[in-house]
Amino acid sequence: MFQRIGFYRRCAQLLTLLAIFIIPLLNLYEITFVKGTFYSMDIGDVALADPLAVFQAMFTSRTISLIMLASMVVPVFLVVLFGRVWCSWFCPYYLFTEAVAWGRSRLSVFGIKPFTGRYREGSTSRQNIIRYLVLGVGLLLAGIAGIPLLNLVSAPGIISSQALILVKFRTVSFELVFILFILVLEFFFFKYWCRLFCPTGSFLSLFQGRRGLKVKKIELECRSCHTCIRSCPMQINPMTEGDNPMCHNCGICIDACPDNHKQPTLGFRFR
Template sequence: MKKFELHKLQWLRHSVQIMVIVLMLLVPAVSRYANSVAADDIDSQMKAWEGSFQGNTMAAIDTVFRALPEGEMTRQGLTESERDPQAVIKYSRAFRGGPWSAELFGVSMTDPLGAAESIVARKHVAKVVLISLIVPVILTLLFGRIFCSWICPMGLILEITDRFRNVLKFLELKTYNIRFTRNTKYAMLVVGLCASAVLSVPILGYVYPPAIISRELHDLIFTLFDRAEAKLLGFTFIGLTWMSLILLGIILFEVFVSRRWWCRYICPGGALYILLGIKRPVRVQLNESKCTHCVDCVVACPMGLNPMKNEMGPECDNCGECISSCHDDALKFALSLGTSIKEESTESVPVTK
């Protein structure tokens, strides 16, 4: 019974991750829809694009917006077939942006890495930056690095591609899992911030996967609709730029050379989240009397930590994979206000595959 509930946690986590990616794809499409409604062009567009990817997307969004409270969409004496652009703009504001920087129900949120590099590059702290930092920083202070495990779209992609290693093993190909030093990511963070300050350009956003994905998906969707306006219907990947190759490189490196290489050793954003969440109260805790030392949790941990030694220090991203993998009910989330938990030694024993 307990086991089932723990699996529910993983289902919840993966649903959140998938929802983030779906929203990233929907936000630019909804923005286009709002534009077409404001231009009073939506009906002719939907007719011209009927049956194609773009037409179906518009029709689906249109259905959702028409299901919204009636008083909003049909006010100002509009007939039933008309839509009120003000209401569309108002409702489409509920979700904006992507994991790099987003607005959810009027709350502005920015990745602390983006805010930090913007601040050091401009050498001036604007009030809006601080406002958009409030929610992510508070969440990180409480739960640690949950952005990595619950929101980051690259995290989901890498969790999926991580499974390809099993395929390689099945084919009896040699897989490598080279370990690097975890301090590399702090070096990345410091060097990146210094370079941003020197060049007066926030450069970390160009190599940070969530930011790249956020931009690439926007470009992809906008290009699709631009092409539709030029009568080029159907789904293509033309909108992606060469920046996607960075992501592809990371994925290939992780499959063939080093497991979860980017997240464990390189990611500057992860490093900043770790530093923010170093004193987090919500941690995975080990009940040593129940542990049978089966090593399942060590194998499951995507960050390459060792939950068996109760060393869930700053590197842990609170994904709960170790809890789900435990057959003995020895691991659980617990509140600990910074007393008995050891912070040091995040390097796991080389037991992992």
């Protein structure tokens, strides 16, 4: 049980990172079974799209087409069923932030302390307010400009499309500078982009309901060591707030819980 979720999650992340280079390469050889980027992707004949990107296109152009709605079905269904697993299990930017946090934890000899979660009473709802406010203001600006503006700051989409033009044209464009910029800031502010600003993640968590895969405290009694709270990358309390839209089902708290060695105390459960 111990550390198992983390291993599978890292495998999924690395495979996704590999896929953003492999898919354009296969397309160069005209193998177009899987095509597209994380803005929009076709696997076989199933169309998948970033729900936020498609929603913005519908919002700014004031038209709705069947293709757009159809491409939103599978991602939204996945969010309803499994929560925001996209963020923690697949998003390439999340992998980079974890690499930055790991790099920081290696630097303790220079007096730099590794990150720990700073959960306080009521901080979860404050974080939720900030990120929904950012999403709302972004959508408002996109509506005023008449352009899907939030796609310019959508990290997974930018990374995968940059990988595409890197493979196809052996060059990158200016959008990568933005990614590097927010990644450098990750060194000083722990997962600030994913927690507070990422419009894609905020939009996905709008579809998280009360049902679905949730982190749950199974055993009511535990030693209350608060290891799970300190380990949580979203800075929430996994024991009580597993059904909060802030939780993205990464399973780090489940791996960290020392009581799980003896008997299942904290785990994933379908509600």
